[in-house]
Amino acid sequence: MARLTPSTHAQARLAAESFNVSMPIVDVEAHQDGLIHETYLVTAGNGERFVLQRVNGQVFPHPQQVAENTDRILRFLDRGGVGVGASRPRRVPELVRTPRGESFYNDGVRCWRLFRYIENTYTVQSCPTAMQGQQIGEAFGFFLDGVAGFPGQHLHTVLSGYRDTKGYFDGFRAACRQDPHGRSSRVSEEISIVEKHTDALLWLQAAGQHGKIPKRIIHGDTKLNNVLLDKTTHAWVCVIDLDTVMEGTLLQDLGDCIREALSGWSQEHDRLTERDLVLFRAIVLGFRTPQRLELTPLEERSLPAATLSMALELGMRFLTDFILGDRYFRAESPDDNLHRARRQLRLACRLARSARAMAEAIHSGA
Numbered sequence: 046m047a048r049l050t051p052s053t054h055a056q057a058r059l060a061a062e063s064f065n066v067s068m069p070i071v072d073v074e075a076h077q078d079g080l081i082h083e084t085y086l087v088t089a090g091n092g093e094r095f096v097l098q099r100v101n102g103q104v105f106p107h108p109q110q111v112a113e114n115t116d117r118i119l120r121f122l123d124r125g126g127v128g129v130g131a132s133r134p135r136r137v138p139e140l141v142r143t144p145r146g147e148s149f150y151n152d153g154v155r156c157w158r159l160f161r162y163i164e165n166t167y168t169v170q171s172c173p174t175a176m177q178g179q180q181i182g183e184a185f186g187f188f189l190d191g192v193a194g195f196p197g198q199h200l201h202t203v204l205s206g207y208r209d210t211k212g213y214f215d216g217f218r219a220a221c222r223q224d225p226h227g228r229s230s231r232v233s234e235e236i237s238i239v240e241k242h243t244d245a246l247l248w249l250q251a252a253g254q255h256g257k258i259p260k261r262i263i264h265g266d267t268k269l270n271n272v273l274l275d276k277t278t279h280a281w282v283c284v285i286d287l288d289t290v291m292e293g294t295l296l297q298d299l300g301d302c303i304r305e306a307l308s309g310w311s312q313e314h315d316r317l318t319e320r321d322l323v324l325f326r327a328i329v330l331g332f333r334t335p336q337r338l339e340l341t342p343l344e345e346r347s348l349p350a351a352t353l354s355m356a357l358e359l360g361m362r363f364l365t366d367f368i369l370g371d372r373y374f375r376a377e378s379p380d381d382n383l384h385r386a387r388r389q390l391r392l393a394c395r396l397a398r399s400a401r402a403m404a405e406a407i408h409s410g411a
Contacts, residue, residue: 057083057085060155061087064143064150066095066159067093069089070087070089072087073097076096083101084099093161095141096162098158099157105204108149109151112158113149115148118200123137135281135282136283138160139161165276166282168269168273169181170309171309172310175323176327178327180274182327182334183335184272185267185284187338188284189264189295189298193262200262203288207291208291210354213365214361220369221368225369226369228367232368235390238393245357247354248350258343259294261292261295262292263293264284265289265293265297265298267299267302268302294344295340295344297351299348300353300354304355308392315395316395317395317399317402325403329348349400356390357390357393360385360387363382363383363386364386367380
């Protein structure tokens with residue numbers, strides 16, 4: 046992941062003070078949850094808290110467009126979407142505006158934005174329970190139902206090539222040929238897994254491009270920790286991190302959410318265990334909860350294959366980055382991206398062997 050040059054706390058405080066906060070800022074501290082953006086927790090004199098983010102201009106070349114996309118989506122959700130029966134999430138992240146009414150502040154070098162902190166919530170980083178998995182699936186389902194009527198032409202393309210599986214695959218093959226650091230010999234088994242499953246890797250993107258699976262507005266980054274859960278009831282409260290909202294397929298969002306949930310659990314077995322299948326079924330059941338959000342018959346049949354495709358894609362991306370010398374994903378040690386690739390590719394092999402069991406789990410959860 047591209048690294049930021051850290052801002053000083055003075056710069057962060059100045060940015061926070063450039064928004065319409067009713068009381069003086071009394072504290073600004075680094076927030077550890079920020080992985081792409083530089084993130085701070087801001088406290089005002091009345092105890093009200095905010096999340097301040099400096100948008101990463103190295104990952105997002107046009108950070109102002111990222112802020113504008115988020116603002117447009119939040120305004121749309123806040124109006125309740127369009128159409129009879131449109132869902133509205135329980136909570137919508139609230140942007141704080143500048144005195145000029147803008148959703149971001151540009152200090153001449155950096156682009157900042159400020160959200161109201163949503164109290165009494167927590168996130169799951171990995172290994173959710175089935176109950177948490179169902180709540181996370183339901184949260185994303187309501188979010189996607191809520192943005193279903195959003196006009197895609199009003200969104201900037203903020204990450205060129207994102208979710209372009211074929212582009213990632215071409216980059217993977219180029220990396221294997223070039224092998225700039227002599228690492229390919231260490232990962233011959235992992236390279237073979239990707240090559241063996243090429244059709245499974247590429248089919249989801251192709252199905253969307255050829256109209257077999259409908260294109261919709263999607264979240265684009267359905268990580269577990271992009272759903273806030275209530276500390277008391279453990280019910281979902283809010284979906285956050287809307288930087289990658291884009292046109293895509295529901296199967297990309299749902300498949301990637303399932304992939305992450307399953308990749309955090311033990312992978313000692315060759316196939317998915319009953320515990321894995323219970324979690325898988327819970328996420329799908331939660332995702333189905335919004336009344337308008339319905340998968341087509343082909344989408345439903347394709348859920349196991351979509352989850353496999355997303356696991357292969359991420360595993361291949363980690364593997365590519367390892368071969369190229371860790372240019373994109375943050376690596377604290379030389380083999381971090383190799384370990385990440387192996388975990389995703391091991392999961393992909395388990396998913397490939399468990400397609401029938403996953404299909405049966407979907408049917409039993411209907």
